[in-house]
Amino acid sequence: MGVTQAFKLAVKSLSGSKMRAFLTMLGIIIGVGSVIILVSLMQGMTGEMTAMFEDMGTNTLDVMVTGRGSSRTVDVDDIYALYEQNKDVFMGISPAVSVKGTVKTGTDSDAFDATGVTGVSEQYAQLSKLTLAEGRFISYADLTARSRVAVVGSYIANTVFGGRAVGQTLKVNGNPFTVVGVLEEKGDSTAGSADDCLYIPYTTAAKMTFGRIESFVFATQDAALNAQGTALIDDALYAVFQNENYYTISDMQEIVDSMEEMTGMMTMVLVGIAGISLLVGGIGIMNIMLVSVTERTREIGIRKSLGAKKKDIMRQFVIEAGTTSALGGVIGIVFGAAVAVALGKAIGINAVPSLSAVALSFGVSVFIGVFFGFMPANKAAKLNPIDALRYE
Incomplete structure (x- = not known):
């Protein structure tokens, strides 16, 4: 089974149970959204303060x-x-x-x-x-x-x-x-x-x-x-x-540099705190994927009896976990960007999400999905096809 087919199966699985898929992605959505919001606001505040100092003359x-x-x-x-x-x-x-x-x-x-x-x-x-x-x-x-x-x-x-x-x-x-x-x-x-x-x-x-x-x-x-x-x-x-x-x-200029260094450290601390939500989201994905393996034991047994190899089974579940987290990351980016822009306008700063923050958040969300999806995928791949066919 190729990557494309595995991706189509992952999308079909997610669309078959929309509510469970959304709840699975919720941790990733909150985590990615929090990172986008915090980084955007901190960068906006840094930009405003830097502009203020530049007006006075660096x-x-x-x-x-x-x-x-x-x-x-x-x-x-x-x-x-x-x-x-x-x-x-x-x-x-x-x-x-x-x-x-x-x-x-x-x-x-x-x-x-x-x-x-x-x-x-x-x-x-x-x-x-x-x-x-x-x-x-x-x-x-x-x-x-x-x-x-x-x-x-x-x-x-x-x-x-x-x-x-x-x-x-x-x-x-x-x-x-x-x-x-x-x-x-x-x-x-x-x-x-x-x-x-x-x-x-x-x-x-x-x-x-x-x-x-x-x-x-x-x-x-x-x-x-x-x-x-x-x-x-x-x-x-x-x-x-x-x-x-x-x-x-x-x-x-030294004052501006010190201020930027300080706000950079604060941003990293806040991102680290928000990153806990991503970790929780990853654990949520792992738990749901483990449940999914149990629910689809007979399906795994049938596929193995028809010639599916261990790597095919692993690829299917890893891609499904990665797809779940990637979709959650996209929703989180949209949610975080909207909230960041709204909050920025409310407090009078230009809080536009940077491309680096978006790319980092999305990359981390996909990595977490793949990482936490590996254990359920490995469990599915190791199932004995005879035992899997007997599972009720």
């Missing part, structure tokens, strides 16, 4: 120079000198001065406590990939003159000024600022989101905070140069402080 290096406890200091001119000397590595630089306080538009009822106020340079928009919807960004002239100008996010522009923010005035800790630009919407334009922000010249921010500028953002020409850029900054700062505890350098 070629950026965040440098914090505290210098607390040291008699030595590094000022803005020193950092800019480092940048000027290594323009083949660095694309740009910007100090970053965080201003704590309240943004108001004239009255106490218009206070915005959650709005992030940051002092930056004229290069910050390029470094952080900020796009203007209206007006302009901070200029070099604003820095030298310590101008009180501001670039606001879409939340403030829409909430306070009804979309017409350029030229309007708002107050930061009581200091009036003229809005010269509005950023394009990046998030959901709600309070506390990425759109609830306000940028002013870092020179003005430093004057308002009465503090030394400690935070800087470097951008390399390419993310592949991040390691070289980190080494240059580290060497320069270590030469001053002789102690790495006085500064920190954060590589955005």
Whole structure:
């Protein structure tokens, strides 16, 4: 008996008892569906987080120079000198001065406590990939003159000024600022989101905070140069402080790589847990196939008496088990893909099943069916034809 004939017999056997076949496949369906759903959701979440970091720029290096406890200091001119000397590595630089306080538009009822106020340079928009919807960004002239100008996010522009923010005035800790630009919407334009922000010249921010500028953002020409850029900054700062505890350098690309590695490990753990369902499904197939061998003992005896060999009997039952698990795998893939896409839309991520996840799930489901179908097939093949014909 050939493979084609054995496959036709397997399909006939499954169609003859649809309910039992479905219950046999249920474990495989749940297992494959669970793997597809979990892998799709994790890949969707990883993609969203990676995209978020890429929007901020994976070629950026965040440098914090505290210098607390040291008699030595590094000022803005020193950092800019480092940048000027290594323009083949660095694309740009910007100090970053965080201003704590309240943004108001004239009255106490218009206070915005959650709005992030940051002092930056004229290069910050390029470094952080900020796009203007209206007006302009901070200029070099604003820095030298310590101008009180501001670039606001879409939340403030829409909430306070009804979309017409350029030229309007708002107050930061009581200091009036003229809005010269509005950023394009990046998030959901709600309070506390990425759109609830306000940028002013870092020179003005430093004057308002009465503090030394400690935070800087470097951008390399390419993310592949991040390691070289980190080494240059580290060497320069270590030469001053002789102690790495006085500064920190954060590589955005390393953060992204670590995040992807972590989510990859989480995916493997979740897939392993979901894989238990596949194991249970395989055991279910084995049990049903053992029952099928018992029910078809006389059939096996007749086939052997007509000349069927041991390998023919084994092939029939192994193919039947593999067909059962393969069909369950297909149903599981369809079920898992549908649920994954629906859940992805519900939570706002792109959870589309990858080809690798589908191929892996289907391959494992077929392997489990064949593996667990071998024992019943071997039992059927070893039956004595005389004893099998006598079986009632």
